[in-house]
Amino acid sequence: MYDFEFVKPSTVDEAVAALSSEDAQALGGGQTLIPTMKQRLASPTKLVSLLGIASMAGVSENNGVVTIGGATTHADVAAAGLGAVSTLAGNIGDPAVRNRGTIGGSLANNDPSADYPAAILALGATIVTNNREIAAGDFFDGMFTTTLEEGEIITAVSFTPPSAASYQKFEQPASHFALTGVFVAKTASGVRVAVTGASEEGVHRWTTAEDALNTNFSADALEGLSVSPDGMIADLHGTAEYRANLVKVLAQRAVASC
């Protein structure tokens, strides 16, 4: 790890100001950034911790909308009684990761194998930042890329709870990240199916499945569909064909357990 400056502001404004200096980097729970820095693969000159901002932590519900603060840990989300979202959070990493890692950090990093992006996309959630609101569909922009501006902070995520939802994660044997994960949600605007871990484009919706499920919400409705391996990730743990198979199998299982 190289030397760096560390600040822990108590307000979003202070954090935004601190992030304006060159090579400053926001720090959530540090579950990705700190190991990367220890390997000397990242070298920010200043870390701006978001964990001291009280307004960014915690889960609340108002007028039927759930809001999760950007600095809320996975453990706190897991304990918040949010159905499939809580179940998802409770299976991220291990207890150490869940007690440090935050939803804002995970979304901003947009690891193609992370769990939260599938939930956020399937729920049609809104990403709230220090200066705007971004629809989930406009937020993810390919592997490790989002439409966040330089220095922009995810202060919260909000969504309307689905009438039914399930997340099915197939763990990569070594990392226990999602080799592939599928989040199915019945929302006010219809069924949404979001897939993580599979595509070279990062998290995405499987709209063909959504169409089929909007007509007939059952695992059988997906039976006749096939997923193309084109554009799927291929690595040590899964070929493109294998991931394509997992997308369908997991989607069916998610529907069945909704």
Add this chain to the structure above:
Amino acid sequence: MPKDNGIGASSKRREDVRFLTGKGKYTDDINIYGQTYAYFVRSQVAHGTIKGIDSTAAEAMPGVVKVFTGADFEGIGGIPCGWQVTDRNGEVMQEPAHPVLAQGKVRHVGDPIAVVVAESLQEARDAAEAVDVDIDELPAVVDMKAALAAGSTKVHDDLTSNLCYDWTLGGEKADVDAAFENAHHVTTLDLVNNRLVANPMEPRVAIGKYDAADEDYTLYTTSQNPHVIRLLMGAFVLGIPEHKLRVVAPDVGGGFGTKIFHYAEEAFCTFAAKAVGRPVKWTADRSEAFISDAHGRDHVTKIELALDENGMFVALRTDTMANMGAYLSTFAPSVPTWLHGTLMAGTYKTPHVSVNVRAVFTNTVPVDAYRGAGRPEATYQLERVIDKAAREIGIDPITIRRQNFIKADEFPYATPVAVEYDTGDYDATMNKLIEIADIAGFAGRKAESEAKGKRRGLGINCYIEACGIAPSNLVGQLGARAGLYESATVRVTATGSIAVMTGSHSHGQGHETTFPQVVADMLGIDESMIDIVHGDTSKVPMGMGTYGSRSLAVGGSAIVKATEKIIAKAKKIAAHLLEAGEADIELADGQFTVAGTDKSVAWGDVTLAAYVPHNYPLEDIEPGLEETAFYDPNNFTYPAGAYACEVEVDEATGKVTVERFAAADDFGNVINPMIVEGQVHGGIGQGIGQALLEHAVYDSDGQLLSGSYMDYAMPRASDVPSYVVDHSCQTPCTHNPLGVKGCGEAGAIGSPPAVVNAVVDALADLGVTHIDMPLSPNRVWSAIQAAK
């Protein structure tokens, strides 16, 4: 009623008090006044020519004491290999130089090129980034078959090829071939024994220290065998007289074989300590361990089994390519040969067995012994081909094994592959397995699995292994450049407590608990009066260390021999004190008694007399009570057992879950049942890891793709079931005084074939006949798709 002291007692591991409370003292816990820190600059390419190294900028950086390169080691010995294999034509193996720091070429990712020694680790690492290494990359040799092909790039320019040796063992080729030609049925199987990384919890660490006034060197190191390091490094690398070199291996956090070997970092730190005039410390981080610890396994094998019309084995033929990596690690040549070929007969009476092994150099990390070392590779191929044959000819997997067993009344049994099993009862362990695994209930469990949409399979495996490799004069003929005895000194104090200095080394095995049980039992005193001293060449007589499940069979036997000398002398003293004849003295429960009388003296009376010899037969014996013994066994020991694994397979995803696992082992006599069970548990866990999860994968450029825990899958608690283990079948070893055989590696040897046999059983009706390890979900799913 279970014993609570001595042999057979499940005494709690006394060392665990310090391990579990964070009080263990590991090498990295040692910090010496004035120490410096070493950071290695390692090759990032698999093969290349070093055009130049510019360390000028690094030397000028803050805190830098000195930058070392290969030039500093010109004229210094290379890392020696401890075993010379002679090939099928009587020629010795090709043995390349193995420099401490690269000389002109790099040969694997991780090959050390330069070292920065600095005031702090951070400064050393900063400066290491400033060392400018100019390398002309060469094509990498990764695949063994390609490495042996004519015209392949050579890993070592001065060798004739990438073939280290082409070795054979067993029957005459003509006899074996004839048996195959006349066989009723031949089953053939091509398989891979996957390359593994040992991953002990504690990474390797070395601290070198030099005392200029006394010209003494000390090396603190994470070693399984400090005396071997002293000999190899002192005599063959650095030229330090052994009496001027102390090697200390304090608490060591797991070894699994990979800490047997002498490594360049040990020699570097010792050498550099003198060069910079200060202690030099190096601690591997996990990423560094992946590319610098010797790897394990990595065999590619074709095995053929010939059977008669009754399913009796008539001949076995195997051909293996064994990866040596870029250099020969300390015991690497012995693993695919004498620790592998000699076990190819298994527990069976196959009359003709022929083993061929070609060892191959590649641009990968050196490969050497890893828990089981050769025996898992032998067991895996044998037990897989037997399972395949049973299915092909329609015989139950238990029946085919049982009918080919060497029977209990046929020992000693000389196999066609050079070894003689002293004792065993394979039907007994199979019977025990059938009971504890509830084989009869399998059909019901299979139906339950099917009811929830899962396939269920049962895998059977029988293993035999060889522990306590010996005797020294034989292994010398086989190419070992070391003896394989063990030493012990039993030092009794005036007040009767005892320190036992053993050449064995504990790095998780529980010697500090088990060894006192042996001595306590012999003397009839409490275990708590006895402590074990190990891991320091300045305290312990020359010993050979711990590997190959040898510690109790060989090291324990040395302790018995030394304790017998103690008893003999103590009886002389007691006879004098009791004014009786020495032959009439009996020792029981810590009391020396004149046979047939109530005249006795206590253990403590005798030990006090030995050191305060006021009333003492000084004319006959010396004062004091301290004895040393060296024990050199006259054969290996042969633990064996039968294992059963039940798996569920999710056909849609290929995910395998191990539902049940049972192990019936024959370890001969057992000193501490709880520790034995723990060893078996750990071994099975590693075996399940190999079968389902672990795989060191190189790409065609020689880059290690699975170089961290993000991609190298270690078994977790959730990957293994609760085991049922039994060691009540006991045929005591016939040739060591404890009748023990060794239990450290059995689990890792016996479990992988059981797991794979179970998965193939679950998928057999689809037409799946084999899947190479690790049986990852993707591989299992692909095998199902291919069979459909």
